[in-house]
Amino acid sequence: MAMASPIVSAEPKHDKLRQLGIIALNGMFDEMDAEGVLRQAVDDLLPGDIAMVSSFGADSAVLLHLVSQVDPNLPVYFLETGKHFAETLDYVQTLKSRLGLANVIALHPDSADLKRFDPDGVLWETDPDSCCHIRKTEPLEKVLAGFGGWVTGRKRFQTAERGVLPHFELTSDDRIKVNPLAYFSNEDIEAYKARYDLPDHPLYQEGYKSIGCAPCTSAVADGEDPRAGRWRGLNKQECGIHFDFNGSIAKPVSQSQLTLFKDGEFKADPWRSWAEGDEASSVRYTHVPVSVFIEHREAFLASPHPIGLQVDPGEKVEEVADDxxxxxxxxxNFPAFGDGRGYSSARLLRERYGYEGELRAIGDVLTDQIPFMRRCGINAFVVTNIATRKAIEADALAEVRLYYQPVGASREVPVGTRPFLRRNANYT
Ligand code: SF4
Structure with a gap:
């Protein structure tokens, strides 16, 4: 697998005549409706030489319905990344039979690539761009090499980057991308679905307005950008298969922007904090304050999504011990250096309740605190303080050898005749 190569080279090298042809096409079909654009592409421009790529996501039914009207035998490729919601896989079958699509083909990632680069299936968490590359870009690139063009469901309203999307694009390897829905608004989508009584993706009504792989998709709040739930918290908006459009592509978060320090390195952090408007039944990878969890306990327990807990000073972990x-x-949360209540919460979680999951410190995490935090069982740190970050990067965290309070989470021995004075067993 060539991890560094996108689907096409970064430097456009268009055939000038084809480039002019695309400009002319966009001029001629600028006002054409979506079905007309699709017919032009399938019947006249690239007969037998064009395919569609569908995510079978929140609004895929519209373009798939158009395909069923224009040519139900058109090859429709579905990127079966191995990370989809079960509901998405069901939806593929639903739309296939409902629309009479005769040529839906699942594309799977290369098993050798998975074994080599993502043996544990968690690459999405640490390096989502590479994960998308293995699971989406590469399988698609192989199959699209056999076509002169492909149809996408992208629309202008979805993101700022897509705001100037035309009906026809020339990729830098001289293939044509056709975007029949480029000018559709959200209202147009809803009206089309209603007009043809198209079934919604099962997660749509739960706030999932744009749906990709399960680990990288969360519901959006009212008024939020429909794609805000994709790769939430990461500097990534596109999966990589659309790298070719106007050069505005997802960039990996640089190492210096990562703030989660865990297992000896700074890494990508899939977690976010609970926000106003969040729904208990649909949030994912969200730290929920103790009070919010208690208030919506039943919904959180019923939800299948991974959630976390946020413990602020004064909140009692005892109240959620059973869960x-x-x-x-x-x-x-350690909001201030002098507030030691977080240490007590950490010890309770580890020592009394035997909590074994990730225990992270957030807030104003300072270099002098980290050894004490570790001693209480904290194993991850969200570091925003520049001096602390520098100390970690220089491997210069303070070394504390003597402690006045024993804890159960560390191996320690009493020092001399003063049993309350402890020394880390590693230094004896
Ligand atoms: S969307 Fe997420 S899980 Fe799916 S391929 Fe991309 S990084 Fe991996």
Whole structure:
């Protein structure tokens, strides 16, 4: 697998005549409706030489319905990344039979690539661009090499980057991308679905307005950008298969922007904080304050999505002790250096309740605190303080050898005749 190569080279090398042809096409079909654009592409421009790529996501039914009207035998490629919601896989079958699509083909990632680069299936968490590359871009690139063009469901309203999307694009390897829905608004989509009584994706009514792989998709709040739930919290908006459009592509978050320090390195952080407007039944990878969890306990327990707990000073972990196994991560807030309540919460979680998941410190995490935090069982740190970050990067965290309070989470021995004075067993 060539990890660094996108689907096409970065430098456009268009055939000038084809470029002019595309400009003319866009001029001629600028006002054509979506079905007309699709017919032009399938019947006249690239007969037998064009395919469609569909995510079978929130609004895929519209373009798939158009395809069923124009040519139900058109090859429709579905990127079966291995990371989809079960609901998406069901939806593929629903639309296939409902619309009479005769040529839906699942594309799978190369098993050798998966074994080599993502053996544990968690690459999405640490390096989503590479994950998309293995699971989407490469399988698609192989199959699209056999076509002169492909049809996408992208629309102008979806993101700022797509705001100037034309009906026809020339890729830098001289293939044609056709975007029949480029000018559709959200209202047009809804009206079309209603007009033809098209079924919604099962997650749509739960706030999933743009749906991709399960680990990288979350519901959006009212008024939020429909794609805001994709790769939430990461500097990534596109999966990589549309790298070719206007050069505005997803960039990996640089190492210096990563703030989660865990297992000896700074890494990508899939977690976010609970926000106003969030729904208990649909949030994913969200740290939920203790009070919010208690208020919506039933919904959180019923939800299938990974959630975490946020413990602010004064909140009692004892109140959620019976539900700790529900949390994949617990974030303890240390808002000020002099506030030691977080240490007590960490010890309670580890020592009294035996919590074994990720325990992270958030807030004003300072270099001098980290050894004490570790001693209480904290194993991840969200570091925004520049001096602390520098100390970590220089491997210069403070070394504390003597402690006045024993803890159960560390191996320690009493020092001399003063049993309350402890020394890390590693230094004896
Ligand atoms: S969307 Fe997420 S899980 Fe799917 S391929 Fe991309 S990074 Fe991987």
């Amino acid at each position: 700790l196994s529900r949390f994949s991560s617990v974030a303890i």
